Amino acid sequence: MESSVINSQSYLTFKLDNEIFGSTVNRILEIIEVPKITKVPKAPVYMRGVINLRGRVLPVIDTRIKFGMPPIKDTVDTCIVVLNIEVDGQEITLGALVDAIQAVLEIEEREIQDPPAFGSGYRSDLLTGMVKKQDDFILVLDMEKVFSSQEIITLKESGTSEAGPKEGTKRTPSKNKNQQDSKN
Amino acid sequence: MDSLQHIFIQEATELLSELEEALLAFENNLEDRDSMERIFRAMHTLKGASSMFGFTDVNDFTHELESIYDALREGTLKATPGILELTLEAVDHLGEFIKNPSHEDESIKKRQKTLLEKIKAYNTGLTPTAPTSIKETGNPSLATFYISFTPGKDILKNGSNPLYLLEDLLELGKGCVLPAFPHLPGFDTLDPTTCYTSFEVLLETEHSEADIEDVFLFVADGSGIKIERFVKPVTLTEALRQKFLDTLPSERPLGLEKVKGLMEVEELPEEGQAVVAKNSTKKNILPENKASLNSIRVSSEKLDALMNQISELVTTQARLSMLVNGLEVAELGAITESMSKITRKLRDNAFSICLIPIDTLVVRFQRLVRDLSKELGKNIELITEGTDTELDKSVIEKLSDPLLHLMRNCIDHGIESPAERSRSGKSEKGTIRLEAYNSGTNVIITLSDDGAGIDPGKIRARAIERNIIPADAELSEQETYQLLFEAGFSTAETVSDISGRGVGMDVVKRGLEDLHGGIVIQSEPGKGTKFTIRLPLTLSIIDGLLVEIGENTYVIPLHRVEKCYEIPATLLTSIHQQIVLDGTRMPVFHLGEALQCENTASTLNQVIKLEYEGKEVGVSVDAIIGEHQVVLKPLGHMYKEQEEFSGATILGDGTVALVFDIDRLLKKLISESVKNVNYGKLSYQ
Missing domain, CATH: 1.10.287 (Helix Hairpins)
Incomplete structure (x- = not known):
């Protein structure tokens, strides 16, 4: 019993499209509602804009677009997860727009399975693992890697996957959608 | 240990710049005792600090240097330009040495050795010619001091005990203390918490004057401290001590003259003069110490x-x-x-x-002018004016390099050689003027020389040769001069070591742009060149003009705005066009389209006239909201590609507004419009 306490960690799970993702809480500062977002012209499409976080100007990333998912209108459930990540040796704080927050889960280390090296349809280098909770599959993301990249990334592995298309261009979402559907 | 080292490096760097300043002042007048004292003092403090922090190399080195100046002070050595040159070199060396304390660099070590030898040569050269100076150059042996200490009336209330100070003093050597109460009131009016006593101390010690000063380091203002050193040490024999102690309390304080009188037997008369001379220079110490106590250092x-x-x-x-x-x-x-x-x-x-005067940079400039003009065989004087003008410290830090580079250009390319100058009927001595003044929320710095000037024709020819502009470009004079700031542009016929490597002027401009400043060149061939630099007073809080474009609110720095016009929206048909306003034609950029914002269907548009590289350029916005005090916040790493914006600010209602970086915005707009249309016809007319 004791050993399981030592080896468990808290994970925040959130929803994007139909997937449930998880991230360790130690990089997450807070979760806030969506305030008025000021768009920065000529920025990459996944950069939704900037918000005022108690006197700080915080960049907000539309995670759906960043992951190559089709954009949707914000709902009441839409939230901003405020994260602290390190890019090029610089600590930066940013907000990630997600469809809905699920829960904070205690997950024991042994519950986390290694991300499958291939065949799962996901880019294993961006995932730190997978967890099965009840009927859901939680994909544990490496937030640092995901958000430090300057590009739109595709979580799904596809024929042309290694890196996403160039900054500022939108990937056609239909392809991903199809793959997702087939997975589910 | 690291933090201690850091403190030392910071302190030493300050001391070195103080030293440099004093040395340059000293150069103007080799007889100037004030600057000699300043040099000595700075060296001495540096020596003390370096030994305290364990920099023994620095300590030894400065010790030798200090010895020279001690001898100069005492008059046993005469100041020569050679000594000065050596000292400046040594100061430079120390600067590098301190920044690189691991001494891994062999060349630094080598130079340390040669410099040390040179310095020692001066010191040993002293010995035979002036035998009396042996004690001055070596570790100071016994010396006698007369110290008069008049504690401030409130010293006891401040928690200091003068007796402890005296005890500290006597620990330095042998001596006697003579108390005096010249102002003692009657018993009924006597306040027991007020100090009425003053002290005179005769001290025979191996320690230096600075050590004695250190004893009084924490004595508050209002206390009088006078330290005099007898030129020849007087041994305080028991008989002499008794002689002093026998003086009646009513005779006290004895004063320096009387003390000397009592010592007469031991002292030679002609040395009295030396004491008096020193007396006049010593007076400076007290007020300066006071000034330093009134300010504190904050990181x-x-x-x-x-x-x-x-x-x-x-x-x-x-x-x-x-x-x-x-x-x-x-x-x-x-x-x-x-x-x-x-x-x-x-x-x-x-x-x-956070504002510091431009003064802090001037010493470096003076040094540069001095060194470079010597190296190039030119005779140049730097005149500064208005250098008490203040700028934000972060601006000053970043201003140093661009200014140094411009100055290097003035010295190298601007001012001609003395022969050339006299041929063209100018005085042989060239002049560089650095002036600074406030203008609204801007600070203007002008740097001008009375040298050869820049020939616009030459610039044009070079720019065409380098494919920077097409051969048929029509440029105004100012636009031609701005070409100097293009990357890879240099008009110097021969590439010299000092400037003209083709890198630099563009770096200058970029450096100034980072500070949201700008630069304009005026030049008259044969008469000289003038660089005018415009800088915002501060980078963090600016006055801005709130404007509306599409759905969003933006801020345009107010100091760039010259005028606003209202025009019918129908006049604006594309991103870029020429519009006649106030009788002049100027290019106007439609910001809403340029930024791809959703257009609001308004019938009126506002055109804001801005100044850009000496030209008038207009930008159109949907509406002008008003003035706003803007606290500039960085947009951060994620938006580093969005150069048009220097940052963002938070408005009264909590929303975020983006702040334009006018120079970068216009540069981008112009270069984009140039891509579409032939250069020189559209954007420059």
């Missing part, structure tokens, strides 16, 4: 933190004011108003703390 991180918090306060205050305006509660309104007054004062105050 810049603390200042930055303060400024950040005040920025937040200003923003929050703006929100509060807005909220209260809608509530119409009289009492609350009054409180908010006084709060906002205090906030404004606090902001201005904190702001002024």
Whole structure:
């Protein structure tokens, strides 16, 4: 019993499209509602804009677009997860727009399975693992890697996957959608 | 240990620049005792600090240097330009040495050795010619001091005990203390917490004068301290001591003259003069020490933190004011108003703390002018004016390199050689003027020389040759001069070591742009060149013009705005066009389209006239909201590609507005429009 306490960690799970993702809480500062977002012209499409976080100007990333998912209108459930990540040796704080927050889960280390090296349809280098909770599959993301990249990334592995298309261009979402559907 | 080293490096760097300044002053007048004392003092402090922090190499080195100046002070050595040159070289060396304390660099070690030998040569050269100076150059052996210490009346109330100070003093050597109470009131009016006693101390010690001064380091203002050194040490024999102690309390304080009189037997008369001469220079110490006690050193991180918090306060205050305006509660309104007054004062105050005068840069310039002109065989004088003009410390830090580079250009390319100058009927001595003054929320710095000037024709020819402009480009004079700032442009016929490597002028401009400043060149061939630099007073809080483009609010720095016009929207048909305003044709950029914002269907558009590289350029916006005090916040790493914006600010209602970087915005707009249309016809007309 004791050993399981030592080896468990808290994970925040959130929803994007139909997937449930998880991230360790130690990089997450807070979760806030969506305030008025000021768009920065000529920025990459996944950069939704900037918000005022108690006197700080915080960049907000539309995670759906960043992951190559089709954009949707914000709902009441839409939230901003405020994260602290390190890019090029610089600590930066940013907000990630997600469809809905699920829960904070205690997950024991042994519950986390290694991300499958291939065949799962996901880019294993961006995932730190997978967890099965009840009927859901939680994909544990490496937030640092995901958000430090300057590009739109595709979580799904596809024929042309290694890196996403160039900054500022939108990937056609239909392809991903199809793959997702087939997975589910 | 690391932090201690850091403290030392910081302190030593300051001391070295102080030293440099004093040396340059000394160069103008080799007889100047004041600067000689200043040099000696700075060296001495450096020596003390370096030994305290374990930099024995620096300690030994400065010790030798100090010996030279000690001898100069005592008059046993005559100041020559050679000594000065050597000292300057040594100061430079120390500067590098301190920054690189691991001494891994072999060349530094080597230079240390050769310099040390040279310095020692001076010191040993002293010995045979002036035998009396042996004790001065070596570790100071016994010397006798007369110290008069008149504690301030309130010294006891401040928690100091003069007796402890005297005890400390006597620990330095042998001596006797003579108390005096010249102002003792009658018993009925005597206040037991006031100090009425003054002291005279005769001290025979191996320690230096600075050590004695150190004893009084923490004595508050209002106390009088006078330290005199007898040229020839007087041995305080028991008989002599008795002689002093036998003086009647009513005769005291004895004063320097009387003490000398009592010592007469031991002292030679002609040396009295030397004491008097020193006396006059010593007087400087006290007021200077006082000045340093009145200021404290604060790390810049603390200042930055303060400024950040005040920025937040200003923003929050703006929100509060807005909220209260809608509530119409009289009492609350009054409180908010006084709060906002205090906030404004606090902001201005904190702001002024971060301002430092341009003076701090001048020493480096003087040094550069001196060294370079010597190297190039030119005779150049640097005249500075208005260098007490203040700028934000972060601006000053970043201003140094661009200014140094411009100055290097003036010296190298601007000012001609003395022969050339006299041929063209100018005085052989060239002049470089550095002037600074405030202009609104800008600071203007001009750097001008009376040298050869720049030939616009030459620039044009070179620019065409280098494919920077097409051969048929039509450029105004100012535009031609601006070509100098293009990357890879240099008109110097021969590439010299000092400037003209083709890198530099573009770096200057970029450096100034980073500071949201700009530069304009005026030049007259044969008469000289003038660089005019415009800089904002500060980078963190600016006055801005709030404008509306599409759905969003943007801020244009007010100091760039020259005029606003209202024009019918129908006049604007594309991103870029020429519009006649106030009788002049100027290019106008449609910001809404340029930024790809959704257009609001308004019938009127506002055109804001801006100044860009000496030209007039207009930008159109949907509406002008008004003036706003803007606290600039960085957009951060994620938006580093969006160069058109220098940052963002938070408005009274809590939303974020983007702040334009006018120079970068216009540069981008112009280069984009140039891509579409032939250069020189559209953007430059």
